[in-house]
Amino acid sequence: MKKKVVSVMLAVAMTAALLAGCGAKTGSGEKDSKEKYKVAYVARAQEDSFAAWLADEMKAEFKKYDDMTLEVFDGEANDEKENSIIENCITNGYDAIIVQPNNGEAQLPYIQQVVDAGIPCITTNPRVDCEGTGSVDADPYEQAKVNCELALEQVPQGAKVVVLNGPAGNFHSTERRKAWQKEFFDKRQDVEIVAEDIASWNKDEAMALMEDWVQAYGKIDAVISMNDNMAAGAIEVVKDNADYKGMLAYGVDGTAEACLLIKEGLMTSTGLQSAGDLAKMNVEYVHKVLKGEIKVTDVYDNVPAPLITSENVDEYITMYEKNGQIKK
Incomplete structure (x- = not known):
């Protein structure tokens, strides 16, 4: 039987409220032994396969702690919605807020509101450079670089390629694109980029672009995508x-x-x-911050970026079978 990916959609309801910030703090308050710390996780978009996976992993990690509860909110890849959710979380008095930005620049003023309200804030996937916060992330340049090293050997001479980018202003998207430029395109000037556009991490948007590119350019030798979701969309168009x-x-x-x-x-x-790994590190750190063991500004960490190819993919498929994301 063909294996299938299990999709999990989270339905989230929220209302927006506006709150002006007050003096910045990085501390945490002690809870009564019967009280639980309330933590909000603001996810960028549950239609994004990776964001949905991360939200599920966050929920699973929080279940390991009996003194914390988690509520997940869906930003729906919309800056205004995500910003409103952050404001609402401040108003509702969460003990800590973990933010997965859709657009770091757009979310920055609202993350600053969290800091100004004295609420510990960790940004993740991607991190946002905001004084008074912590961050748990990956190195997006390295994530792309491991692909580039392989592509240098695989992409044929004179190849025609297309490039799919994530949202403008997104740290992961821009850093991955920088890596592809420096580690591949600058070294392989025989390769022609026939088309490049933003698909905002979205599979459907990538499919629409690929359909146009197939009509306009005919043969395409390679798809260079800043995430898997967009790559999957491009592949869907031409797989048959x-x-x-x-x-x-x-x-x-x-x-x-x-x-x-x-x-x-x-x-x-x-x-x-x-x-x-991202979820585990986020939850461990936020727990330490809330317990007063570390300051939120001491939180800064990256997860590794191993390359997955046909040679080692079986071990990762086994991993997904064990956690239920792939059914046998």
Whole structure:
């Protein structure tokens, strides 16, 4: 039986409220032994396969603690919505707020409001440079670089490629694109970028772009994508087209879907961004901050970025089978 990725959609309701900040703090308050710390996790978009995976891992990690509770909010890849959720979390008096930004620049003033309200705040996937916060992230440059090193050997001479980018202003998207430029395109000037556009991490948007590019440019030798979701969208458009057999496709995240595509020979490689590791580190750190063991400003860490290819994909598929994201 063909293996399938299990999708989990989170339904979240919230109302927006506005709160002006007051003096900045980085401390935490002690709780009564019967009280639990309330933590809010503001996810950027649950339609994004990686963001959904990370939210699920966050929920699983919080279940390991009997003195904390978690509420997850869906920003729906909308800056205004995510900013309103952050304000609402301040108003509702959460003990800590973990923010996964949709657009770091857009969320920065609202993250600053969290700091000014004296609420410990950790930014994750990607981190946002805001004084008074902590961060748990990956190195997006390294995530792309591991793909670039492989692509230098695999992409044929004179290849025509297309590039799919994440949201403008997103730290992970811009850093991954910088890596591809410096570590691949500058070294392989024979390669032609025939089209490049923003698909905002979204599979459907990537499909729409790929459909246009196939019509406009014919043969495409490789898809260079800043995440797996967009790469999967591009692959979906041409997977049954014999003219595109052997097309290379590179992504980042190491999602369950990407691993199955690599196993099928439809995707070339991906740099793993382990949602499990990110969640574990976020939860451990926020717990230490709330217990007064460390300051939130002491929180700064990265997860590793191993490369997944056809040679090692089976071990990651096994991992996803064990956690229920892939059904046998």
